[in-house]
Amino acid sequence: MYKYNDFDEAFVRSRVAQFRGQVERRIDGSLTEDEFKPLRLMNGLYLQLHAYMLRVAVPYGTLNSAQMRQLAYIADKWDKGYGHFTTRQNIQYNWPKLQDVPDMLEALADVEMHAIQTSGNTIRNVTADHFAGAAADEIEDPRAIAELLRQWSTDHPEFQFLPRKFKIAVTGAAEDRAVTKAHDIGLRMVRNDAGEPGFEVIVGGGLGRTPMVGKVLRDFLPKADLLPYCEAIVSVYNLLGRRDNKYKARIKITVHENGLEKIQELVEDRFTTIRAGFSGHDQELLSEIETAFAPPAFAAKPTDGYEAARLANPAFRSWTDTNLSEHKADGYAIVSISIKKHGATPGDATSDQMRVMAELAEKYGHNELRISHEQNVILPHVHKSDLAKVYAALREADLATANIGLVSDIIACPGMDYCALATARSIPIAQEIATRFDELKIEHDIGQLKIKISGCINACGHHHVGHIGILGLDRAGVENYQITLGGDGTQTTSIGERAGPGFSAEEIVPAIERLVTGYLDLRDSPAETFLQTYRRLGMEPFKAILYPAEDKANAA
Amino acid sequence: MARSFTPKVVTANALLEGDAVWLTEDNTWTRDIREAELITDEAHGDLRLLEAQARADEIAGAYLADAKSGEDGPEPTHFREAFRTRGPSNYHHGKQAG
Numbered sequence: 001m002y003k004y005n006d007f008d009e010a011f012v013r014s015r016v017a018q019f020r021g022q023v024e025r026r027i028d029g030s031l032t033e034d035e036f037k038p039l040r041l042m043n044g045l046y047l048q049l050h051a052y053m054l055r056v057a058v059p060y061g062t063l064n065s066a067q068m069r070q071l072a073y074i075a076d077k078w079d080k081g082y083g084h085f086t087t088r089q090n091i092q093y094n095w096p097k098l099q100d101v102p103d104m105l106e107a108l109a110d111v112e113m114h115a116i117q118t119s120g121n122t123i124r125n126v127t128a129d130h131f132a133g134a135a136a137d138e139i140e141d142p143r144a145i146a147e148l149l150r151q152w153s154t155d156h157p158e159f160q161f162l163p164r165k166f167k168i169a170v171t172g173a174a175e176d177r178a179v180t181k182a183h184d185i186g187l188r189m190v191r192n193d194a195g196e197p198g199f200e201v202i203v204g205g206g207l208g209r210t211p212m213v214g215k216v217l218r219d220f221l222p223k224a225d226l227l228p229y230c231e232a233i234v235s236v237y238n239l240l241g242r243r244d245n246k247y248k249a250r251i252k253i254t255v256h257e258n259g260l261e262k263i264q265e266l267v268e269d270r271f272t273t274i275r276a277g278f279s280g281h282d283q284e285l286l287s288e289i290e291t292a293f294a295p296p297a298f299a300a301k302p303t304d305g306y307e308a309a310r311l312a313n314p315a316f317r318s319w320t321d322t323n324l325s326e327h328k329a330d331g332y333a334i335v336s337i338s339i340k341k342h343g344a345t346p347g348d349a350t351s352d353q354m355r356v357m358a359e360l361a362e363k364y365g366h367n368e369l370r371i372s373h374e375q376n377v378i379l380p381h382v383h384k385s386d387l388a389k390v391y392a393a394l395r396e397a398d399l400a401t402a403n404i405g406l407v408s409d410i411i412a413c414p415g416m417d418y419c420a421l422a423t424a425r426s427i428p429i430a431q432e433i434a435t436r437f438d439e440l441k442i443e444h445d446i447g448q449l450k451i452k453i454s455g456c457i458n459a460c461g462h463h464h465v466g467h468i469g470i471l472g473l474d475r476a477g478v479e480n481y482q483i484t485l486g487g488d489g490t491q492t493t494s495i496g497e498r499a500g501p502g503f504s505a506e507e508i509v510p511a512i513e514r515l516v517t518g519y520l521d522l523r524d525s526p527a528e529t530f531l532q533t534y535r536r537l538g539m540e541p542f543k544a545i546l547y548p549a550e551d552k553a554n555a556a
Numbered sequence: 557m558a559r560s561f562t563p564k565v566v567t568a569n570a571l572l573e574g575d576a577v578w579l580t581e582d583n584t585w586t587r588d589i590r591e592a593e594l595i596t597d598e599a600h601g602d603l604r605l606l607e608a609q610a611r612a613d614e615i616a617g618a619y620l621a622d623a624k625s626g627e628d629g630p631e632p633t634h635f636r637e638a639f640r641t642r643g644p645s646n647y648h649h650g651k652q653a654g
Contacts, residue, residue: 027571029613047616049636050643050650051574080649095649098572345646416636417644427646477634 001064001368002147002292004112011155012109015116019043020102027099042122044115045101048420054093054101055118056108060128060146060170061089061378063369065358070111072354078104083354085339085347087411087462088167089127089371090118094418116154121162123153123234129171129178130372133295134334134380136326139189139197142172144290145226148282152227159234163241164249166234167206174491179373181205181214181493182465184251185233188491190220198222203233203263204255207459211495212252215260217267223286225271228278232271236263296366296381298329303384316391318444319402324387327380333387335365335379336372337394338401338409342438346412346430347375356397364390373462374411376404406443407451407516408434411462415455415472416479422455424472424479425505429453432509437516446516449530452487465489467531468515469496470508481508483515485542486534497539499546511546518545564601565592565623565630566608567640568615575650576640577615578630579608585615587651589641590629595620 004012019039026036040046044055056071063071071091075083078100079093086092096104108114117124126146133141149168153159159166171178172189180186186202199221205214221229237251240258248257255263310317325334337357340346349357357377361369364386370378382390394400403409410433413419415426430453437443452466456473463469469484480502487496503511516530522541523533534542566579567589577585578592586592595601601620608618621637623630632638643650 027613032612033616047569047574049640050576080647094644098574348646416639417646425645427644431646474636479635 001062002059002143002289008112008151009109012112012114012116015043015114016102016105016109019105023098023102038120041119042116043101043105044118045096045098046119046420048094048418049416050418051095052098052101053418054096054104054115055086056091056093056113056115057118057125058089058091058113058371059150060126060132060143061130061371061373062128062132062143063371064367065362065369067111067113068354068358068361068369070107070113072351072358074104074107075351075354077107082348082350084345084414085349085371085375085377087373087375087413087460088125089130089373090125091371092414094414119165120160121164121166123149123156123159123162123166123168126150126153127167127169127178127183127373129173129176130370130374130378131177131325131334131380132172132370133293133368134327134332135173135175135177136328137175138173138328139191140172141293141295142170142187142189144286144293145187145223146170147289147293148227148286149230151285152231152282159238162234162238163243163254164246164251166237166251168230176489176491176493177372179462179465179489179493181491182207182211182462182489183214184237185230186214187226192220196222199226201229201233204252204260205493206250206252207462207464208250209247209457209459210250210253210256211459211464212256213493213495214252215255217260217264224283225275227282228275229267229271231274232267235270235274236266240266295329296368298332298381299383301331301383301385303331306384306387309388313388315395315400315402316388319391319400320387322402322406322444323404329381331384333382333384335382335387335390336404337377337379337399338403339376339399340403340409340434341398341401342403342408343431343435345427346410349377353397353399356393356399360390360393374409376409403443405448405450407437407446407449408443409450410434411450411452411466413454413456413461415453415461419455421458422472423457423474424455424481426453426455426461426470426472429470429472429481429505429508433512436509436513440513442517442520445526446520447526447529449516450489451512462489463487464495465493466496467529467534468512470512473502475502479505481505483508483511483546485539486531488531499539499543501547514545515542518542561596561598561601562622562633563624563630564595564620565589566595566601566604566618567592567621567637568608568618571614571616574616579604579618583607589623589632589637590626592623592630594623594625594630 454461484496
C-alpha cells in the first residue's frame, strides 16, 4: 500500500490545523454559516437533518488494518459506535459534534487518512475496482494510477472551483466492477495491438437527474499520457462547463450539449498544449507508487481442509458459494464480507465489527481491506486453507451473511433518515425487502439480482443501474417509490427504464415481491438472471406483474 | 385573491450538535417543536426568520417550515419535518432517544 511521504504528511496536518482555526472562528461567531459552509465542505463536513455528517475518503477503497481500527476508534470516541460505508467507497459518521471534528481529522491524519475533497465542486475521491490487485481478470492493479490521480487532483489549483463535482473511477479488469461508465471520467485498462497496457477513456457518464452512459473519448491512451490527458479533460470542462445552472453543470451535460466530437477536438488540442509540460516527473512518481502496490508475498501452500470443511458445514458451503471470488494467485480467494445482514442498514458496521475485520485482515489477509461501492467490505487476499477460520470469526461478529450479489445485497443511500437533500427514506425499504426475502427463503433460487435504492433524484443509491431500481420521491407530501427495470452498472451499462406509476411506502415491498416471484415464472431456466430475462422479454410482462389491475383494464 | 398563508415555525440546526431546533416566542431555541412559536402572519414570519438568521453563533440554516396547531403546541405537517422532531427510523438515535 502507498505510504505518505513527508509532503503528504505535512499537507494533511496543515489542512487539519487550518480547519481547526476555521471551526474556532465559526463557534465564536466571527464566521457566519455562509462563510463557513464552503470551508467545512472542503473538509467533508455536511450539515444533515439531525446532525453534522463527516465524510471520510477511503482512497480507491483501500484500507489497512490499522486504518480500519482507527475508524472504529473514531466511531466510539466521537460518534455513536458505528460508521456507514457509502457507494463511493467512503465512510460517513452521522453524529459528530462541530467542536470535535478537528480532533477527528487529526485522528485520521494519524493513520494517513483525511476528508479532503469528499465534497464541493472538486475532483472527488478516485474510486477503483474493489478487487484491484487480487482479481483474476486484471491487466494491472489500477490503484497506482488512482493514487497518482489522487495526488494530482488534491488541492490542484486549477480545479478547486469546477462548475460542479467531478468523479473519476478506474479499473484494470475486463469485468467492470467500478461502474466506470457512470462517472465523469471512467478509465478501463486495456491492451493495444502490441500488447501494451493503456486506458480506454470514457467521459460524460453519470446518474442523478439526467442519467447518461459515458462515451468513449479515446479507445487507447498510453499509460504515460494519463495525467496530461485527464488534466486536458478537466481543463476543457472547467472552461466549457455551465455555471449558470447547477442541474446542467456536470460534464455529462457539457458532452451532451457540445457533442463528443467537439469535446474530443478540444481535449486533444489542450492535451497537445500541456503534454510537453509533463516532463517525466509524473512517471517517476508513478513507478514509485507502483512499487508501493507490489503484490503481497502469496504463500504457496496446500488448500487442505478447505473442501472438507465445505462438505462438513452447509452454512460455510453456502457462504463460499456466494461470498468468494476468483483470485489471481493459486490457492487464494477474494472474500466479500456482507454488510447487509437481513434487516440491518446497508453499509453500516459497528466499531466492534470494524475491529474484527481489521484483525482478520491482519491475521489472514495480508493486512488489506477494501470497501466496495456496493457497500460491502472485502478481504482481497485470503488463502483457502484459512477460509473456515475467517468464516467462523465473521459468524461470531454477525458478519457471515451469505448474500453477495443476491436480492438482499441492496445498495441504499442514507435517504431521509439522515440526508438533508432526500425526498423519501431508503433504509427502511431496503430493510423490509431484505427481511421479506429472507422469510421467503428464495433468494438463492432467485440468483443474481441487484436492487438499488435512492432517496432522491441525485441517485447516490445508483438506482438507475440497478436491475431493479427504486427511487423515493415526495408526491404531494407522501413518500412514493418509483421502480425502474433493466439497469446495469457493469461493462454492459444501461440505464433502467421506469416501469410506471410509483408505489406508496406500504405498497413498494409487496410490489417488489410480486416482481421477483413473477420473474421466477418468466425465466427460461434457473440460469437466466433477472437482467437477462428482462433483456429477452422487455418491459411488458414485468409491467403486467407490477400493475395487474391496469393490465386487465387495458385488455377489456 | 392572495394565496393563504399556512402557519409556520422558524427552525434551524443547532451550531454545535447540528440537531433540529425551533425558535420560541421569547427568543430562545428549543429542542421540542411543541414549545416553538407558531407564526400565523406572513410578514411576522419573514421578520422572525431574519432575526433567527442573525444569530449566527447559535444556529445554522434557519428556515420557515409549515406547521399546525396541535393539542400540546405546534406540530409538523410534512413528513420531513416530522422526522426532524424524532430522528432516524433505523436506530433509536437523535431526539427520540431523549
